[in-house]
Amino acid sequence: MLTIALPKGRIGDDSLALFEKIFAKEFRFGERKLILEIDDFRFLRVRNQDVPTYVYHQAADLGVVGLDVLEEKGLDLVRLLDLGFGACSVSIGIKEDEELTFNKPSYRVATKMENITREFFSKKAIPVEIIKLYGSIELAPLVGLADMIVDIVETGETMKQNGLKPALTIMQSSAYFIANKNSFYDKKEKILALRQQLQEALGGA
Numbered sequence: 098m099l100t101i102a103l104p105k106g107r108i109g110d111d112s113l114a115l116f117e118k119i120f121a122k123e124f125r126f127g128e129r130k131l132i133l134e135i136d137d138f139r140f141l142r143v144r145n146q147d148v149p150t151y152v153y154h155q156a157a158d159l160g161v162v163g164l165d166v167l168e169e170k171g172l173d174l175v176r177l178l179d180l181g182f183g184a185c186s187v188s189i190g191i192k193e194d195e196e197l198t199f200n201k202p203s204y205r206v207a208t209k210m211e212n213i214t215r216e217f218f219s220k221k222a223i224p225v226e227i228i229k230l231y232g233s234i235e236l237a238p239l240v241g242l243a244d245m246i247v248d249i250v251e252t253g254e255t256m257k258q259n260g261l262k263p264a265l266t267i268m269q270s271s272a273y274f275i276a277n278k279n280s281f282y283d284k285k286e287k288i289l290a291l292r293q294q295l296q297e298a299l300g301g302a
């Protein structure tokens with residue numbers, strides 16, 4: 098039995114569609130059901146942010162999650178395959194009429210992604226105060242809460258509509274197929290076979 102944590106939300110439909118293609122079956126979790134068993138696979142329906150936690154603690158052997166979340170969580174997991182969908186970047190956003198300069202003693206940066214942000218600025222030895230927010234990040238520079246933001250940019254529309262612009266890309270992200278380390282060693286053959294099927298379903302070699 099292999100347990101796979103699939104995300105709800107933005108990359109939920111693409112994840113389901115991919116596994117439906119492989120299993121040639123419609124995946125129906127039902128209105129509020131969180132576990133689905135198909136053949137000798139068990140699928141869990143969890144939040145994107147929680148996928149690495151399930152897989153790290155081996156409550157799931159495998160999972161699908163955005164690379165941004167994987168980087169932010171920093172857990173030791175096996176990255177098996179880039180699935181390609183859910184493409185976006187993690188970028189620094191500033192006001193449209195400003196330039197990205199680092200000549201003040203410190204900058205205030207609003208973000209959901211504290212760890213990615215801390216690591217980025219500390220590697221560059223730029224002193225920052227990180228302001229943790231849970232949403233509507235683009236608002237922060239507009240009301241003086243922060244000098245800049247670190248946030249997801251997909252179409253760029255949210256920044257644009259709020260008078261901001263992406264000034265620097267920290268990383269590119271897309272959905273990844275991941276594994277728990279122990280599961281990978283214990284069930285390597287089955288996991289690699291599934292990885293191969295996913296790659297073929299995506300049109301790769």
Ligand SMILES: Nc1ncnc2c1ncn2[C@@H]1O[C@H](COP(=O)(O)OP(=O)(O)OP(=O)(O)O)[C@@H](O)[C@H]1O
Nearest residue numbers: 106107108144145146163166183184185249251270
């Ligand atoms: N516009 C976007 N905003 C946020 N994430 C995006 C966007 N476009 C693509 N993504 C990708 O989709 C993934 C899932 O995003 P989603 O908003 O569903 O979940 P989340 O906010 O990370 O977590 P949770 O489901 O726990 O709220 C992200 O990790 C990111 O990789």
Ligand SMILES: O=P(O)(O)OC[C@H]1O[C@H](OP(=O)(O)OP(=O)(O)O)[C@H](O)[C@@H]1O
Nearest residue numbers: 232233248249250251252253254255256
């Ligand atoms: O480049 P775009 O296509 O405009 O997408 C980027 C926006 O989408 C996400 O916000 P979300 O919709 O998750 O809202 P929230 O951050 O307020 O929860 C992200 O945090 C950006 O604000």
